[in-house]
Amino acid sequence: MKRGHNSDDAEGGREDEEEKRTKGDGPSLNVKILNSEEEMSNHYKQLDLIGEGCFGQTFIAHPANNPRIRFAMKVQTKENPYAPAAFGNDGAYADVLRLYREIVILTKILPRHRNIIQVKDTLIGPDNLYILTELCTQYTLEDFFPKADAVTGKRIFRQLADALLCIHQHGVVHWDLNLFNILFVDENLEECKIIDFGLSAYHPSWATKTNNNFDPRAWFREEELDLPMGPNKSGDIKCLGYFLHCILAGKFCPVMIANMDVEMTTTYRPRSELFGQEAMNLLKMIGPRPFGPERVEELPPIETICQHPWLTR
Numbered sequence: 001m002k003r004g005h006n007s008d009d010a011e012g013g014r015e016d017e018e019e020k021r022t023k024g025d026g027p028s029l030n031v032k033i034l035n036s037e038e039e040m041s042n043h044y045k046q047l048d049l050i051g052e053g054c055f056g057q058t059f060i061a062h063p064a065n066n067p068r069i070r071f072a073m074k075v076q077t078k079e080n081p082y083a084p085a086a087f088g089n090d091g092a093y094a095d096v097l098r099l100y101r102e103i104v105i106l107t108k109i110l111p112r113h114r115n116i117i118q119v120k121d122t123l124i125g126p127d128n129l130y131i132l133t134e135l136c137t138q139y140t141l142e143d144f145f146p147k148a149d150a151v152t153g154k155r156i157f158r159q160l161a162d163a164l165l166c167i168h169q170h171g172v173v174h175w176d177l178n179l180f181n182i183l184f185v186d187e188n189l190e191e192c193k194i195i196d197f198g199l200s201a202y203h204p205s206w207a208t209k210t211n212n213n214f215d216p217r218a219w220f221r222e223e224e225l226d227l228p229m230g231p232n233k234s235g236d237i238k239c240l241g242y243f244l245h246c247i248l249a250g251k252f253c254p255v256m257i258a259n260m261d262v263e264m265t266t267t268y269r270p271r272s273e274l275f276g277q278e279a280m281n282l283l284k285m286i287g288p289r290p291f292g293p294e295r296v297e298e299l300p301p302i303e304t305i306c307q308h309p310w311l312t313r
């Protein structure tokens with residue numbers, strides 16, 4: 001898909017950047033265009049429904065010519081009147097921009113990373129947009145907590161921190177890190193992937209690395225790069241700190257409970273005897289109260305977390 005329209009009339013003349021963009025010599029996305037929704041069956045066969053979110057449904061699917069390969073297929077209606085207003089649904093434009101941003105983030109802004117879900121194909125029909133990704137299991141981070149020990153807990157936390165490092169370094173804030181957006185590759189629960197970049201934000205000024213010379217101005221208009229209210233890196237770090245606490249406690253820990261201070265040192269006590277003092281030190285840096293800092297501003301950046309001795313030794 002080209003952002004500008006296609007053009008065969010370049011005539012070899014000198015074009016400035018703006019001209020290049022509007023004449024279609026700009027960046028491209030591999031998107032298949034369907035003339036009708038029925039045409040989808042020429043490409044992929046839809047199987048079981050595996051998930052439903054605010055913006056659409058997710059199915060298992062296989063390529064029409066290869067029933068042995070399995071993908072996750074997210075089907076999103078282009079204009080979704082049910083998308084919550086709080087998520088920026090101020091009309092069709094916001095909805096389309098959100099989908100567009102998710103695809104550009106996953107296919108252009110972020111490099112391939114084994115713990116970030118990989119997009120395999122994108123198709124657009126008259127009503128729906130289809131995003132095909134690698135298929136994970138339905139095991140989420142919540143299923144992992146009871147199995148977390150010193151070795152596996154560190155392994156999974158390191159994968160998450162490493163993926164978040166890549167996300168933040170490339171100028172993206174995920175903004176929807178929760179237990180259900182971390183899926184495992186198989187039932188061994190040894191490798192996880194971050195999914196669902198539907199609420200993610202991107203800003204070039206946040207980036208310290210660039211994937212394949214990604215040029216933000218070729219992909220987004222200036223107003224589309226306006227920093228939205230809300231998304232910030234500290235919000236993602238706070239979620240990571242929450243994951244760490246659940247791993248150390250070996251169970252799902254509620255975010256809000258009565259008698260928080262007591263519960264956190266009894267029912268939801270981090271198992272320091274199993275994980276050691278270095279893990280406890282990291283919990284002190286990024287964990288929820290009463291372990292971690294009082295104010296979000298005190299949370300360290302992901303670069304500091306990845307260099308913490310618990311993860312590097």
Ligand SMILES: Nc1ncnc2c1ncn2[C@@H]1O[C@H](COP(=O)(O)OP(=O)(O)OP(=O)(O)O)[C@@H](O)[C@H]1O
Nearest residue numbers: 050051052053054055056058072134135136196198
């Ligand atoms: N790659 C995948 N492999 C396996 N299951 C998946 C995959 N992607 C999504 N799912 C399933 O579909 C559900 C919804 O997917 P996703 O979170 O991407 O959609 P969404 O519409 O943005 O949802 P939400 O409103 O929860 O943000 C997931 O919770 C998960 O159960």
